[in-house]
Amino acid sequence: MSRVWNFSAGPAALPEEVLRQAAEEMLDWHGAGMGVMEMSHRGKEFMSIAEAAEADLRELLAVPASYRILFMQGGAIAENAIIPMNLLGDRKVADYVVTGSWSQKSQKEARRYAGVNIAATSEAGGFTSVPAMRDWQLSDDPAYVFTCTNETIGGVEYPFEPDLAQIGRAEVPVVADMSSHILSRVIDVSKYGLIFGGAQKNIGPAGLTICIVREDLLGRAMPLCPSAFDYKTVAEAGSMYNTPPTYAIYIAGLVFQWLKRQGGVAAMEARNIAKARLLYDYLDGSGFYENRVDPACRSRMNVPFFLKDESLNDAFLSGAKDAGLVQLKGHKSVGGMRASIYNAMPIEGVAALVDYMKAFAARHG
CATH class of the missing domain: 3.40.640.10 (Type I PLP-dependent aspartate aminotransferase-like (Major domain))
Incomplete structure (x- = not known):
């Protein structure tokens, strides 16, 4: 399995x-x-x-x-x-x-x-x-x-x-x-x-x-x-x-x-900060994706983002699924993408997402 x-x-x-x-x-x-x-x-x-x-x-x-x-x-x-x-x-x-x-x-x-x-x-x-x-x-x-x-x-x-x-x-x-x-x-x-x-x-x-x-x-x-x-x-x-x-x-x-x-809530908070930073830092520097939330108020748990060329949305989601990355479609009321990275998501999962996003941007940028 x-x-x-x-x-x-x-x-x-x-x-x-x-x-x-x-x-x-x-x-x-x-x-x-x-x-x-x-x-x-x-x-x-x-x-x-x-x-x-x-x-x-x-x-x-x-x-x-x-x-x-x-x-x-x-x-x-x-x-x-x-x-x-x-x-x-x-x-x-x-x-x-x-x-x-x-x-x-x-x-x-x-x-x-x-x-x-x-x-x-x-x-x-x-x-x-x-x-x-x-x-x-x-x-x-x-x-x-x-x-x-x-x-x-x-x-x-x-x-x-x-x-x-x-x-x-x-x-x-x-x-x-x-x-x-x-x-x-x-x-x-x-x-x-x-x-x-x-x-x-x-x-x-x-x-x-x-x-x-x-x-x-x-x-x-x-x-x-x-x-x-x-x-x-x-x-x-x-x-x-x-x-x-x-x-x-x-x-x-x-x-x-x-x-x-795992060390309790304080230990989980440190991990969550690291996971969120990894994803937001890539989003901000990519030139291909964007997050529209005030940086001071960005969620560590739910990270919405948009492809600057939204005609590629379906291809992004299809490729992500093939790569074993699922449930990335944004809420129907706002569109785009959303990665929820709760406590149970290890940093390896966030790294896998970032690696896929980099590869997708390289192919379509």
Whole structure:
């Protein structure tokens, strides 16, 4: 069997070590005589898996004791509704910083449940940067400020951690969609009221949503909020209020163990910096390809790029597939190409991509 270099934006590549371990344990997990996907979510075997996954994630991100980790379902798109239903409380307005396709979708969904104030947006510049915090215009009494700290489609990543104390609004909780870069860089969880993300990029298979929520934000859910999506209910039930995505939690737990063996998040961040630099340096110097994102706001995880002669797009993708480089086509809303280089992508895969891009440019330049 020959595995390809998979640059998919999600569901994305998983560490090969994790896949091999899961394969070995498929029929019999640690002598249980059954596989994880066959286990009761309330049985001692699976409970031990879930508890270890939560403990390892808490360790990897240095999550303070005053935060709860929730294993939920519905993905980040469902959270766009779940968040206002849980956090609006007795307030009427939530503030949104719009930096690309996903935060745009988030604010549109929130309008079904709350008044929305656009505190800042980079739309006028084509969503190629992140507005500086000094330019954020918060409303008088927002329930929260929503951010998408890495825009998977546009390849825009916050070059700073939002700290509302810098603009005199420390009392307002920051919500962050970190779906596509969680665990790829060191973060200060205490700067956020809620961090969430779909697992299918840097954590595991689709079906699992991670939420890290500050305890004082629990218990504010609207009466119309479904019980299974009420953060307080889920927290009190230890993420077992309803049957959770058990196999996805198991795989996530294996990924967390793999990350610890790699040296943790700080070590992964150093690798991600090196991978991104290798690709961006070539793009910038090639004269054949271009990345249109402000260099200060370029994502380390999702690298969109364009051929200057876009009539060659199909040939580029066909040749890449023949070379074992797949899932490079850009999102349909923006076109071009996109290489997603999450934690599981080794630098050898990025080097293989750069070598192919050089050879293609030499043939067609």
